[in-house]
Amino acid sequence: MVKLTLDLIARTSSSTRKKREENLQQYLKRLTHLSFAEKNIDEIDDLSQCRNLSVLYLYDNSIPQIPNLGFAANLTHLYLQNNQIGQIERLSPLQKLSKLYLGGNCITVLEGFEKLEQLKELHMEHQRLPRGEKLLFDPRSLASLSVCLQVLNVSGNNLDEITDLRLLQKLTQFICSDNKLRDLKTVANVIAWWPYLWRLDLSGNPLSHRAKYRDRVIVMNEKLVVLDGKEINQTEKMFLMSWKEAKEAKRKQREEAEQMRPELDGFAPPLPIAGTGRELPPVMPPKSSKSKQGGLKNIYIMPSMVGGKKRFEAVLAKSQSLPNSASKLKADRTVPVRQIVAPGVLKKSHSDLERSARAMMMHESRHTSYPDASGFGAASGKMHPMMNGNHIVPSSILL
Template identity: 55%
Template sequence: MVHLTLDLIAKSKNHFKKKRGLSFPEYLHALTHLHFSSKSIEHIGDISMCRNLTVLYLDYNQITHICNLDFASNLTHLHMQNNNITHMDNLSNLHRLTKLYLGGNRIAVVEGLKKLGELKELHLENQRLAPGEKLLFDPKTLLSLAESLCVLNISSNNIDSIKDMIVLKELRDFSAADNKLHSIEELEEVLSHWPQLLQMNLSGNPVCKKAKYRDRLIVCTSLVILDGKEITELNRRFLINWKAAKEARKIKNNQHVTKTQSIPHPLTWDLSVAGEGPHLGHIHSHVKMQQLQPQSLRSATPDHRKLS
């Protein structure tokens, strides 16, 4: 089993070259970047002498737990993608962390970030989940990231809803490709709360096949790139004007229908209000009865011209 320890750092040729005459303790104290990608590391040991560490590369190893990093209060970038991590533990002391890379692990619940008030980027794509499992988010963790998180990558995690992420109002770059998002109405609602969003990738989701998917999202956002394709301002203006014209026609048609429905049939008008005359319905009935009378009755009135 390979452990990340001070001995491993001492044996590293890349780091040994940077000592520049310093003693090993002095070198460790001055160390800011530590590169141990693809070294078959399974465990993080005691490296607490590296107190000024700001960037740590431990990606493409075999680490199962995040541990022994409580000392790293100056750490800003942590690269631990493509390991075997199952839980987001022991991160609460990394108060200055701005970028966290945990894609390609086995994480099922996003949690443990409530004290990371400066986190700007969170990368959680391609978690190796059990069949039928999807990546879940702790609501308190999401709320704690609401004022800071700008970049979120949750692609390929069987996610079917992003409604809980509506609180992330500072997002500028959002990737959720190859998931199971299907509701365009939900997307429109969430995006209306992300005024800073400029780039989004939802390719590979069922919602992308919905009618007018791209047009509807362009109209309700300030996006400049959607699913890898640039959105020109001319295109946005055209779609906004098209939507406005469509809504205006709809309102006009509704007003016409309402007006037509509010006009009664002429034969039902009541002109006898306040004694102004007989009901036209009565007049109509009288005329009709006259038309139905036999000729003999209609001519029963004497013709004065003949009598004279």
């Protein structure tokens, strides 16, 4: 195994050559890029003299923990993938760090990012996790990263849901392949929180094998350009977006129709009378519509009557044009009793009444004489049946 020391840096560094006229301290101070990848390094010595480091390559080694890099205030890129690191720590002093590569380690919790306000890329793919466990996310770190992080790679970490990640509203690229995501609806709810997302990779998840997976994901976010490593055709995108808008419009129409549907609350709503602008009194629902709790069910009166409403309105309109018999009888209450005809007569037509009156007159004329001016017959002296004292039966009643 190899220990990274200042002497080793001076002897083997290939990124920046030491000048003949400068000493070791001047050389280390001048270093900005340091590459010791694939050197079997498992320990790191004090590198505090390398104050101007901005890029440090230490991937593919056997480093057990993140080295103390508090001296490197200018460090922007740190490559530590494929090591033996088990915990994220000692990163707070790196205020200018913008890219961090920690994939292929043994990290179980994404944490320790509370003060990295300029971190734009974080790569945490394929952690060597204990059997049956998944990568966890510290809420405090996510809250801090929400103001800066743009690229997140969490592929191959046994993730079965990503709801916690919706806080990362600055994301433009999200790589989450080879996990255990199954619910497209949950994923859609998270992606809706990312207005700047243009690259998304969900390949290798169970949901990627569902019918119309690609179409359903494309419409989740208008800004998507690349899905699962394949560019989204603009024509395809416009067609799917139009389809989504039409579907949403139908759904809203259906919801509005359901909201406008009248609900029974003790009485049915008044029905309008065609052509009058008036309303019928409310109709009581049948007794069978009452539930066991004493309330009323939402029912439809006369559901089997085809065109019933129009026919009902036509009958109502016709009935309104006829004279109101009830009001007429009320107005005729002052008529003297002698002028009221028997109820049976009212049921006859005008022609029947005329025939009855003529027959009666002819019958009387055979047995008695016509009355004189006093109202008595000339032969018998009796009052004519068509006379009634000083009152004569109105002809309108007979007719």
